Amino acid sequence: MDAHPAPGRDDAGSGGETVAAVGEFGLIRAVTADRAQPAGTVLGPGDDAAVVAAPDGRVVVTTDVLVQGVHFRLDWSTPEQVGRKAVAVNLSDIAAMGAVPTSIVVGIGCPADTKSALVTELVDGISAEAARARVGLVGGDMVRADQLVISVTALGDLGGREPVTRSGARPGDVVAVCGRLGWAAAGLAVLGRGFRSPVGVVNAHRYPEPPYAAGPAAAQAGATAMIDVSDGLLADLGHLAEESGVGIDVHTERLDVDRKLVDVGHALGADPLHWVLTGGEDHALAATFPSYTDLPAGWLRIGTVLMPGTGVTVDGEPYEHETGWEHWR
Ligand SMILES: Nc1ncnc2c1ncn2[C@@H]1O[C@H](COP(=O)(O)OP(=O)(O)O)[C@@H](O)[C@H]1O
Ligand SMILES: Cc1ncc(C[n+]2csc(CCOP(=O)(O)OP(=O)(O)O)c2C)c(N)n1
Ligand SMILES: [Mg+2]
Ligand SMILES: [Mg+2]
Numbered sequence: 001m002d003a004h005p006a007p008g009r010d011d012a013g014s015g016g017e018t019v020a021a022v023g024e025f026g027l028i029r030a031v032t033a034d035r036a037q038p039a040g041t042v043l044g045p046g047d048d049a050a051v052v053a054a055p056d057g058r059v060v061v062t063t064d065v066l067v068q069g070v071h072f073r074l075d076w077s078t079p080e081q082v083g084r085k086a087v088a089v090n091l092s093d094i095a096a097m098g099a100v101p102t103s104i105v106v107g108i109g110c111p112a113d114t115k116s117a118l119v120t121e122l123v124d125g126i127s128a129e130a131a132r133a134r135v136g137l138v139g140g141d142m143v144r145a146d147q148l149v150i151s152v153t154a155l156g157d158l159g160g161r162e163p164v165t166r167s168g169a170r171p172g173d174v175v176a177v178c179g180r181l182g183w184a185a186a187g188l189a190v191l192g193r194g195f196r197s198p199v200g201v202v203n204a205h206r207y208p209e210p211p212y213a214a215g216p217a218a219a220q221a222g223a224t225a226m227i228d229v230s231d232g233l234l235a236d237l238g239h240l241a242e243e244s245g246v247g248i249d250v251h252t253e254r255l256d257v258d259r260k261l262v263d264v265g266h267a268l269g270a271d272p273l274h275w276v277l278t279g280g281e282d283h284a285l286a287a288t289f290p291s292y293t294d295l296p297a298g299w300l301r302i303g304t305v306l307m308p309g310t311g312v313t314v315d316g317e318p319y320e321h322e323t324g325w326e327h328w329r
C-alpha cells in the first residue's frame, strides 16, 4: 500500500475565482446552463419550483444530506466524486422502495472563499450520476455555509407496483442482498491510515455504485421488505427486523468476503468480515422474499427471517460489536 498523493484537494485558498466573486446567481447560471432534461420534466431549473410528471399518480420522495468532514473529505475525494456520491445515496433509497428514480433537486452550501470551479465540478459529478440513471436535475439552492454541505432530494416512480417497505418481512422468508458489502468501510480504513490504495476499495468509499435496477426487480419478484445498506448490514437489517417485528439470522458462510478485503484487512490488522457485516456506504440492497421465490439476477441469499424476539444474530449468536454507523455516537 503506497501513500500516493491525494487526488482530492483541500484548495479553498489557491487559484481561480471564488463563489463570492462569481456571485450566487452567476454560479446558478454556470451550473444550470446547457443541462439536458430527460422526458418527464415539465419545467426544469430557473423558476420558483420545478414541475415533473407523475405518471403513476404517486411519487416516491427521499432526502439525504452530506456534510464535509462527516461524509467526505476534500483531501480524500474530488468534488466530482462527492457529487456522484450525493446523488447515488439518494437514488439507492428510491431503489430500496422498489421504485425507479426520476428526478432530483440539489441544495449546496459552501463558504465564501470556495473556488467556483469546485462547485461546478461538484455539479458535474451530480449531473453525471443523474444522467447515468436517466434522472433529471430539476432544481436546487445555493447558500453560504461554514463547510461544504450537499443536500439531495430524489423523486421516484413505482410504475404501478406497491412500495416495498421495511415492515413486510415474515418468519420463514429468506434474506438476500444485491451489491457490494464492506468495500467502502475498507476504503475508509485505508484512507484513515494515510494510504491511497488499493484504489478499488478507496474508490468504493469515494462513491458507491448501487445496483439501482435490483430494487424494482426485487419488488417485481415479490420482495416482502427491503432496505439499502447505508449504515451497515447488521444495523440496517436491524431496522428492517424492528419494523417488521421479526428476528433475522445472517449466515456468514454465504457472505462474499472479497479477496481484496481480505488482503486489506491483513495489511491493516483489521477483520474483513466485520467490514462486510457492519460497514455502510456501499448501498447494497437487502431484502426479504418468501422462501419459494426464485431470487432475481444478482441477489444472493445470506440469511433467514426468524420469529419475533430473536433480534439480529450472526450464525445464531448475538453480534458483540458495533453493528453500523450512527451519527453523534
Ligand atoms: N428530520 C427528519 N424529519 C422527518 N423524518 C426524518 C428525518 N430524519 C429522518 N427521517 C426519516 O426517518 C427514516 C430513517 O431515516 P434514515 O436512517 O436517514 O434513512 P436512510 O438510511 O434510508 O437514508 C426515514 O424514513 C427518514 O425519512
Ligand atoms: C470523512 C468520513 N468519515 C467517516 C465516514 C463514514 N460514514 C459517514 S456517514 C456514514 C453512514 C451513512 O451516512 P448517513 O448520513 O447515516 O446516511 P443514511 O443512512 O441516512 O442514508 C458512514 C459510514 C465517511 N464517509 N467519511
Ligand atoms: Mg438518510
Ligand atoms: Mg436507506
Ligand SMILES: [Mg+2]
Binding pocket: 230, 231, 325
Ligand atoms: Mg444512516
